[in-house]
Amino acid sequence: MTVLQIDHLSKNYGAIKALNNVSFAVPKGTVFGILGPNGSGKTTLLGIVMDILKATEGTFSWDGQTASNEVRKKIGTLLETPNFYHYMSAEDNLKIAASIKGRGMEDIDHVLRLVNLDQRKNSKFSTFSLGMKQRLAIASTLLGDPDVLVFDEPTNGLDPAGIAEIRELIKELNKKGKTIIMASHILDEVEKVCTHVAIIQKGVLKTVGSVKEVMNTDGTSVNAGTTLIEIAANDNEALQNLIGSLHYISDLTMDENGLSFTCPDTIQSTDINQYCFEKGIVLSRLNVKRKSLETRFLEITGTKSEK
Amino acid sequence: MKELLAIEWLKVKKYTAFKVLAICFIIGVIATNYIVYSFNKNVVSNVPAGGLISFSPYSFDSTWQTTSYVTGFILLLPSLLLLMLFTNEYSYKTHRQNIIDGWSRQQFIDVKFMMGFIFALIATVMVALTALLFGLGSGTSFSIKGIEYLGYFFMKAFSYNLIAILISVLIKRTGFATGVFFIYLGAENIISQMLDVLSMKIKSESGTDIGSIGDYLPMNAADGLLGFPNNSLKTMSKSIMPTDYTWIVFALAIAYMFLFYFWAKRKFVQSDL
Numbered sequence: 001m002t003v004l005q006i007d008h009l010s011k012n013y014g015a016i017k018a019l020n021n022v023s024f025a026v027p028k029g030t031v032f033g034i035l036g037p038n039g040s041g042k043t044t045l046l047g048i049v050m051d052i053l054k055a056t057e058g059t060f061s062w063d064g065q066t067a068s069n070e071v072r073k074k075i076g077t078l079l080e081t082p083n084f085y086h087y088m089s090a091e092d093n094l095k096i097a098a099s100i101k102g103r104g105m106e107d108i109d110h111v112l113r114l115v116n117l118d119q120r121k122n123s124k125f126s127t128f129s130l131g132m133k134q135r136l137a138i139a140s141t142l143l144g145d146p147d148v149l150v151f152d153e154p155t156n157g158l159d160p161a162g163i164a165e166i167r168e169l170i171k172e173l174n175k176k177g178k179t180i181i182m183a184s185h186i187l188d189e190v191e192k193v194c195t196h197v198a199i200i201q202k203g204v205l206k207t208v209g210s211v212k213e214v215m216n217t218d219g220t221s222v223n224a225g226t227t228l229i230e231i232a233a234n235d236n237e238a239l240q241n242l243i244g245s246l247h248y249i250s251d252l253t254m255d256e257n258g259l260s261f262t263c264p265d266t267i268q269s270t271d272i273n274q275y276c277f278e279k280g281i282v283l284s285r286l287n288v289k290r291k292s293l294e295t296r297f298l299e300i301t302g303t304k305s306e307k
Numbered sequence: 308m309k310e311l312l313a314i315e316w317l318k319v320k321k322y323t324a325f326k327v328l329a330i331c332f333i334i335g336v337i338a339t340n341y342i343v344y345s346f347n348k349n350v351v352s353n354v355p356a357g358g359l360i361s362f363s364p365y366s367f368d369s370t371w372q373t374t375s376y377v378t379g380f381i382l383l384l385p386s387l388l389l390l391m392l393f394t395n396e397y398s399y400k401t402h403r404q405n406i407i408d409g410w411s412r413q414q415f416i417d418v419k420f421m422m423g424f425i426f427a428l429i430a431t432v433m434v435a436l437t438a439l440l441f442g443l444g445s446g447t448s449f450s451i452k453g454i455e456y457l458g459y460f461f462m463k464a465f466s467y468n469l470i471a472i473l474i475s476v477l478i479k480r481t482g483f484a485t486g487v488f489f490i491y492l493g494a495e496n497i498i499s500q501m502l503d504v505l506s507m508k509i510k511s512e513s514g515t516d517i518g519s520i521g522d523y524l525p526m527n528a529a530d531g532l533l534g535f536p537n538n539s540l541k542t543m544s545k546s547i548m549p550t551d552y553t554w555i556v557f558a559l560a561i562a563y564m565f566l567f568y569f570w571a572k573r574k575f576v577q578s579d580l
Binding site for chain 1 (some may be wrong): 311313314317318321322323392397399401402403404405406408409411412414450577578579580
């Protein structure tokens with residue numbers, strides 16, 4: 001089942017191509033991350049599917065239906081910034097959102113409690129801190145318990161505790177079967193909560209798939225994955241000489257904490273440990289690191305872009 | 308539309324400027340008319356030559372026209388409020404959020420037009436009540452003769468509101484839009500008067516009466532239908548003034564209203580928000 005299908009979307013601002021022939025599908029029940037640096041076209045993409053911006057070319061559909069306001073009423077969306085009437089209270093702002101969505105007012109207290117704003121529901125929006133504004137915007141998306149949520153930089157302006165709470169909330173929503181589409185430039189965030197990811201750079205879709213697929217594809221061959229390993233011993237110099245002689249390792253570096261290198265993920269950490277032990281060096285530290293999305297992201301966006 | 312208006316009312320009723328401007332307008336309608344009323348009664352009629360222009364403008368049947376004309380001077384207040392309410396949506400980006408939450412672009416702009424219509428209607432009711440009050444206060448007996456001026460007043464009010472909506476859609480920023488609104492009004496009035504002088508000159512030199520062409524401009528068309536009631540001074544100057552071709556001005560005023568409406572609507576529905 002596909003929640004959102006995007007076909008050949010392009011958006012031009014004069015000569016600038018904010019989006020260039022982007023196509024992908026968001027499967028139902030996923031947390032779908034749209035990842036890209038600032039200005040890569042994430043918000044433009046979401047703006048088009050929410051009918052805020054007009055696509056220059058291409059089409060999209062929600063649940064197989066073409067865009068309409070009835071479709072949008074069933075989606076909770078936070079786009080770019082929290083957009084509320086400054087002179088109105090949190091509660092009154094949510095009343096407007098709920099009325100537009102055609103939902104009852106009974107949800108308002110509940111969603112305000114979810115984001116810890118129930119104590120401040122009568123305060124004017126203009127008195128809110130950035131984090132509170134963001135939380136109110138998230139509360140607004142939850143009105144009417146929609147099956148699809150669209151978050152553009154959801155943790156923007158939140159403190160660490162707030163960020164953790166929102167992440168938990170997103171995971172919880174996903175467990176309940178909701179589909180979440182989330183744009184972010186924070187790789188760590190995407191890595192922690194997303195099941196699927198699309199990487200966009202300068203309006204061009206670089207890669208798309210489940211997080212696992214994206215991590216394991218380097219564009220040319222599948223499963224050419226590598227592992228980052230960190231090791232240390234009493235004599236790191238000797239260790240460096242020993243490890244450096246192995247033909248299958250690469251990117252060997254040494255710092256005060258020890259050595260780090262990458263090797264094919266067919267090599268097990270036990271192989272390394274045994275090899276060193278046999279050569280008379282006892283490892284004081286052995287750490288296997290899955291390659292982070294950040295590394296992948298930089299590989300993808302840093303190597304084959306800007307053409 | 309009822310639901311849309313209910314939501315729009317939620318936005319309006321909490322807005323402080325709404326309360327302030329509404330009170331200013333209500334007081335303003337009565338106060339401006341009272342000033343003209345008492346000036347006419349106490350000053351003009353006491354001047355030796357005052358008899359020429361003194362004709363108690365607030366007695367029936369003139370009261371409808373006089374009140375409509377005089378109230379026209381504070382008609383900027385409701386359109387200014389409308390302009391602020393609309394451009395606020397741009398600065399809060401709530402015009403985006405309303406659409407994201409499920410309004411169509413069409414609905415968003417339609418409800419603004421509807422507000423413009425309602426503001427104009429309320430202003431017209433205010434004028435009707437004030438005209439009645441001063442008419443009865445001046446001791447003449449009730450008559451609906453000249454009540455069509457309330458219709459012209461409504462047209463003028465709605466036309467101002469449509470212009471305010473168009474400027475909001477085109478300019479988007481509150482301060483800038485307010486500035487453009489006032490500058491445009493001022494500039495058009497000056498040009499309109501220059502055009503009237505020109506048409507007077509043409510009339511006196513060649514005898515061709517092309518009408519008060521100043522009234523053919525967008526804002527002045529709706530204005531042109533509402534003059535001060537005829538008095539002896541006005542009658543005396545008639546021979547040198549160009550004729551007011553009411554039907555041309557009326558047709559133009561309607562045409563301009565359609566233009567403002569379709570332009571604003573097209574812009575909002577078709578462009579990026």
